[in-house]
Amino acid sequence: MSALPLIAPRPPDRSRAARPPARWQRLDGAVAVAAALLLAAGCGTALWQRQWPLLLTMLGVSVLLGVLAVRSRRQARRWQQDLQRAHAATDALAEQQQRAAAVHSEDAQIHRALDVSRTAMMIADNDHVIRYVNRSVVALLRNQQASLREAFPDFDVDTLVGSSIHRFHVNPDRIRGILNTLQQVHHGRVRIGPVHFAQVVTPVFDEHGQRLGFAVEWHDRTAELQLETAVADIVAAAAKGDLDRRLPSAEGTASFLDGLTGGINQLLQSVGGTVGEVRRVLAALARGDLDQRMHGQFDGAFAAMQRDANATAEQLTAMVTRIQQCTGAITQAAGEIASGNSDLSERTERQAAHLEETAASMEELTSTVRQNAEHARQASALAHGAQDVAGRGSAVVGQVVTTMEAIQIASRRIGDITGVIDGIAFQT
Structure with a gap:
């Protein structure tokens, strides 16, 4: 709390209360001098004229004046004491007024500070009666007055001061029991x-x-x-x-709620966009x-996701391109294979014709054999039947030799045919 300058009455000069006023001292001196002069003149006159009665009178007057002076000084001392007491009372009253002014100033400052405080404060006395609201x-409460009137139809924020603090509770007895035994913050x-x-x-x-009472802070949650609830959903x-x-927008609420709403929406926007x-x-x-x-x-993990997704698409594109290239090569190879098969078919047909010729030759060879x-x-x-025809047998042997040579020639042809068949089988 800022300290404001306080204007207090100036304290009286206590040294003045400790001595009689100067005019009283001057009056006492003048009276004493005048009395002394009068007594001296009277006594001198009485002695000079030998007027003894006058001298006695002067002496009596001197005694009387002395008595009066003593009484005057006593009275002056009493007046001085009374004056000191009056000054002391005045000082005490001034100090009390100064303290009261300071307390009042502090109370006013506290009151103003509470009034402008953003914390909703309510003060109730020990009887649970509201004495102050900032x-x-x-x-x-005015902002929620319509909702509060649904539960308390007679609720009026302008009549809070002087009403019971229990007007906000359905079960006042329970709250009263808590407050009556409350020793610490609740x-x-x-x-x-x-x-x-x-x-x-x-x-x-x-x-x-x-x-003495209770200080209550209110927070609208x-x-x-x-x-x-909305965040959970x-x-x-x-x-x-x-x-x-x-x-939904949280404008008009606490700044951290507005910031939280904006942050969650921004997070959802970022994740949803990615x-x-x-x-x-x-x-x-x-x-x-x-x-x-x-x-x-x-940024961050989303940037990594972007890089990975784009890299995946690039790799997939490259893979499909390679597959297309391989497919073209396979198609070309298939064409070449088809052409080779056509050539093989033609060669096979020719070999089949050769085989037919070879089969015919083998039939002829078989017949010859x-x-x-x-x-x-x-x-x-004939050789066993008659030896008489030995001479003729020699000729027959010659024929046999000739025949064997033919058989040998036929065997060579069979070997050639077998080689051709093996070549065809290898090509197939």
Whole structure:
């Protein structure tokens, strides 16, 4: 709390109260001098004229004046004491007024500080009667007055001071029991219809430990709890893949709530935008469009996701290109194989014709061999049948030799035919 200058009355000069006023001292001196002069003149006259009665009178007057002087000094001392007491009382009153002014000034400063405080404050006495409300609590309750009247139809924020603090509770007896035994700070929550309040109740004690009352801080948590519910719904939806929902604006609430709302919406926007780009690229790949890429400015993990997605698309494009190239090569090779098969078919047909010719030749050879065998059997019969025809046998042997040579020639032809068949089988 800032200290404001206080204007206090100037304290009286205590040294003045400790001595008689100067005019009294001068009066006492003048009276003493005048009395002394009169007495001296009277006594001198009486002695000179030998008027003894006058001398006695002068002496009596001197005694009387002495007595009066003594009494005057006593009275002056009493007046001085009374004056000192009066000055002391005046000083005490001035100090009391100064302290009261200081207390009043401090109270005024505290009152002004509480009035402009952004914390909603309410002060109640030990009987639970509201004695003070600052502007913040009035504004807070006035803002929720319509909702509060749903539970308390006679609620009026302008009549708070002087009313019971229990008017905000459905069960006042329970709250009264808590406050009557409260020795330390108490945190509580109050729900009135759709409105949620948080309260911090602090008991106030004097220097003797006697409770004087309570200071109550009010916090409107309605918007905060609504935001908590909305955030829970948004998070649940996001966990299920719904990234299109957003939190409503929190303007007019606490700055941290507004910042939290904006931050969550920005997070959803960033994640949703990144996922949307990934979905777009994947959908294009599914349609066979390999030219689509993730575009935009991304940071952190989203930038890594962008690089990976684009790299995947590039790799897939390169793979498809290589597959297309391989397919072309396979097609060309298949064409060459088809051409080779056509040539092979032609060669096979020619070889088949050669085989037919070879088969015919082998049939001829078989017939020749059969004939030769028959001839040999006949020759053997003739050789064994008659030796008389030995001479003729020599000629027959010559024929046999000739026949064997023919057989040898036929065998060579069979070997050639067998080689041709092996070549055809190897080509097939």
